[in-house]
Amino acid sequence: MKWLTDWLDDRTGYRKIVREILVENIPGGARWRYSWGSALTFAIFIQFVTGIFLWAAYSPSAQTAWESVYFIEEEMTGGWLLRGIHHYTAQVMTVLLLLHLLQVIIDGAYKAPREVNFWFGVCLLLLSLGLSLTGYLLPWDQKGYWATKVATNLAALTPGIGEPLQRLIVGGADYGHHTLTRFFALHAGVLPALLIVLIVAHIYLFRRHGITPKKPLRGPDAKFWPDQVLRELVVCLAVLAAVLALVVWKGGAELFAPADPSEHFPARPDWYFMFLFQLLKYFEGDRVLWGAFHIPGMALLLLCLMPLFGRWKIGHRFNLVMLACMLGGVAYLTVVAFQKDTEDEEYQLALKNAHRDAARIKELAKATEGIPPQGAAVLLHSDPYTQGPKIFATKCAGCHSYEGQDGTGAPLEEPSSAPDLKGVGSRAWLAGFMDPDQIETGKYFARTRFVELDEDGEKSRMVEFVHGLRDLDAEGKSQLEKIVAAVSADAELRYQAEIDARDASLIKEGTDLFFNGISGVKKACADCHGFDGEESSSKNTPDLNGWASRDWLIRFTRNPEHRDFYGAGNDRMPVFEDEKTFTDEEIALVVDWLREDWPMPGAE
Amino acid sequence: MKRATCVCLGGAVTLAPFAAGVVVLCDPLRRKIGDAEFVLITTLDALPVDGVPRKFTVRADKEDAWNKFPDTAVGAIYLRRIADSKVHAFNVVCPHLGCAIEYRGEAKDYLCPCHNSTFDLETGTQSPDSPSARGLDSLETKIENGGEIWVRFQNFHTGISEKKPIV
Numbered sequence: 001m002k003w004l005t006d007w008l009d010d011r012t013g014y015r016k017i018v019r020e021i022l023v024e025n026i027p028g029g030a031r032w033r034y035s036w037g038s039a040l041t042f043a044i045f046i047q048f049v050t051g052i053f054l055w056a057a058y059s060p061s062a063q064t065a066w067e068s069v070y071f072i073e074e075e076m077t078g079g080w081l082l083r084g085i086h087h088y089t090a091q092v093m094t095v096l097l098l099l100h101l102l103q104v105i106i107d108g109a110y111k112a113p114r115e116v117n118f119w120f121g122v123c124l125l126l127l128s129l130g131l132s133l134t135g136y137l138l139p140w141d142q143k144g145y146w147a148t149k150v151a152t153n154l155a156a157l158t159p160g161i162g163e164p165l166q167r168l169i170v171g172g173a174d175y176g177h178h179t180l181t182r183f184f185a186l187h188a189g190v191l192p193a194l195l196i197v198l199i200v201a202h203i204y205l206f207r208r209h210g211i212t213p214k215k216p217l218r219g220p221d222a223k224f225w226p227d228q229v230l231r232e233l234v235v236c237l238a239v240l241a242a243v244l245a246l247v248v249w250k251g252g253a254e255l256f257a258p259a260d261p262s263e264h265f266p267a268r269p270d271w272y273f274m275f276l277f278q279l280l281k282y283f284e285g286d287r288v289l290w291g292a293f294h295i296p297g298m299a300l301l302l303l304c305l306m307p308l309f310g311r312w313k314i315g316h317r318f319n320l321v322m323l324a325c326m327l328g329g330v331a332y333l334t335v336v337a338f339q340k341d342t343e344d345e346e347y348q349l350a351l352k353n354a355h356r357d358a359a360r361i362k363e364l365a366k367a368t369e370g371i372p373p374q375g376a377a378v379l380l381h382s383d384p385y386t387q388g389p390k391i392f393a394t395k396c397a398g399c400h401s402y403e404g405q406d407g408t409g410a411p412l413e414e415p416s417s418a419p420d421l422k423g424v425g426s427r428a429w430l431a432g433f434m435d436p437d438q439i440e441t442g443k444y445f446a447r448t449r450f451v452e453l454d455e456d457g458e459k460s461r462m463v464e465f466v467h468g469l470r471d472l473d474a475e476g477k478s479q480l481e482k483i484v485a486a487v488s489a490d491a492e493l494r495y496q497a498e499i500d501a502r503d504a505s506l507i508k509e510g511t512d513l514f515f516n517g518i519s520g521v522k523k524a525c526a527d528c529h530g531f532d533g534e535e536s537s538s539k540n541t542p543d544l545n546g547w548a549s550r551d552w553l554i555r556f557t558r559n560p561e562h563r564d565f566y567g568a569g570n571d572r573m574p575v576f577e578d579e580k581t582f583t584d585e586e587i588a589l590v591v592d593w594l595r596e597d598w599p600m601p602g603a604e
Numbered sequence: 605m606k607r608a609t610c611v612c613l614g615g616a617v618t619l620a621p622f623a624a625g626v627v628v629l630c631d632p633l634r635r636k637i638g639d640a641e642f643v644l645i646t647t648l649d650a651l652p653v654d655g656v657p658r659k660f661t662v663r664a665d666k667e668d669a670w671n672k673f674p675d676t677a678v679g680a681i682y683l684r685r686i687a688d689s690k691v692h693a694f695n696v697v698c699p700h701l702g703c704a705i706e707y708r709g710e711a712k713d714y715l716c717p718c719h720n721s722t723f724d725l726e727t728g729t730q731s732p733d734s735p736s737a738r739g740l741d742s743l744e745t746k747i748e749n750g751g752e753i754w755v756r757f758q759n760f761h762t763g764i765s766e767k768k769p770i771v
Contacts, residue, residue, distance in 0.1 A: 042617065045621070046621045049621040049622055049625060050621050050624060050625055052625070053624070053625030053626075053628055054625075054628075056628075056629055057628065064670075064671075067670040068669070068670060070670060071669055072628070075669075076628050076631040077627060077628065077630075077631050077634060078624060078627035078628045079628050079631070081624055081627075082624045082625055082627070082628045085621065085624055225607075225610075226606045226607045226609075226610045227606070229610050229614075230609060230610050230613070233610055233613040233614055233617065234613065236617045237613060237616070237617055240617055240620055365670075368672070369667075369672065370667050370670070371670050371671055371672065372671075372672065372674075373671055373673055
């Protein structure tokens, strides 16, 4: 063994280098507080290693970035852990950067002759934040996409060179393939290379000037190896443990739904940029430059000037106060930003929906056993479960409600003027409709023309009929229930399939009663409505053949004024077939959603 | 003691991120492709009766990591009619090192242009001066519905004398 190391030393002189690295004098002995720099270096080491492994599985393009990250997360063994470590080490690194900066300033390690090294440190801080910012976009999920858009839009405001600068960063007029290739080149190439150069220079200068001992010294001098090294390794272990704990606790890094420029997302930067996000809120119009550039720029300038002030005792105190003010400001803005979000119901709802979309797209991707070449976003676009409520909110919720809200969970702007469509087609929905106490409520016909009095002082035939059911005896009630079951069975709802099959004979009875009428009630349903293969016998009366089935609802929505539906008796429901504001695909998505008929991965 | 602890700790924290990465990197080793299935290639009418081979693209659904590409080119084969309703199929992949072979009309054999392996037209056997360790890989065929040619398309490991499917 010895001859081999001798041979190697003879050729390389490595022993001298190792000795120089290890035999550093630590005045006053080893201390924990000197370990922050090493902890940071270790965090960067983790990022390099995990980053290169992630690189081997990542594909930067608008149709493959999200998809490859999804594959890492969900399909590759241990992928969630690897990505989780990379993600949370970035978070921990930000904390370590702050602690390192604090320690350097409080201990006065930035003073002459260490000014240049302090400036290197500030550059490293900015580089690290740049790495975080570029890395945030790479999964190409909603979160990264929208947050980074804000950042690049701010870049466009840079005085003088803004617009070309933005175009260069984004790689075109809008986000796309080249945004990802450029961000990836920055994130995995340019910035890490700069980081290495600066770290080497930073450590070189640190060694040149030696450690800044914390006074008073606690004991005799010690050597870097092994006294200080041991402490630093324990700190590194703690960093690793903290990262792993975070990954396991959070179940890995979250991956939101694929980036979609048509889909609203509550854009927020990562927590360490939240203070800047909050700061921007205070500057309106053209004054945005103050929030985006001037104030952060001045703070940075002050930070860089600290070593110059630090020459004087009073300067050092001034620096400490300034640092406290800056950190206080950042902390205050961060807390306010998070508080505002917690209180903001709209934001919370949007976030909830974003989490739902994130979970749903993973289900869809798994169910299809392979994402189509156009990318995963198309899976979500054709999914009734997630698209139904969104389309309902924009196209239907002007009049209709869904469980009293707009479909997405947000409250209605005005009270509904058309039926609530939650559970439409089901027995419960129809039974409520046939209930004299409910027919005129907001759940059904409130604020429709069907409850208005005509010149004879009567409401619509249907409403009058329902009121006529008020005093049904027990037998009448049971007959009504059977009719309801029969009509509802025509909807062929998936979630009702079991009870429909079970109640076949009851449904048969209900069908007969539809034509023969309920005992004690003058009119039968069939006196107006068509059912069981018979056409409607009265004009302007919905044909109940296949009522609330997929086809019926789609045809109804396309044209409620068709003679199979309300005809001339239609209230204010638009004829979407003519208006073209509601495409057939959208109608089908809403109908499938209302009927709760969507693929249920895992359920089958 | 202190030094030994340092070495152990240092080793542990250094190796940890590598360990997490190597597990993911080795993911392909744990993946298997499904059993080869019969793919419709063409009909008997498309094959000359004189036994001259024709090259056909094999189209099938392709799974590639996260993507599924429906009906896409996954390879190519040479088909040759050996009787009225009997065909024979070779994978175009040269069993030597994986280049694509070509049929030579004049010599009536197959040539791999990379390292000059030549193979017999009928049996696919490599000629004695060929570097290839085995002859061409024939594929299972069947005729259905009165003329549809179906081939069980699969690829094989190259460079070895054994015809071993890639699974």
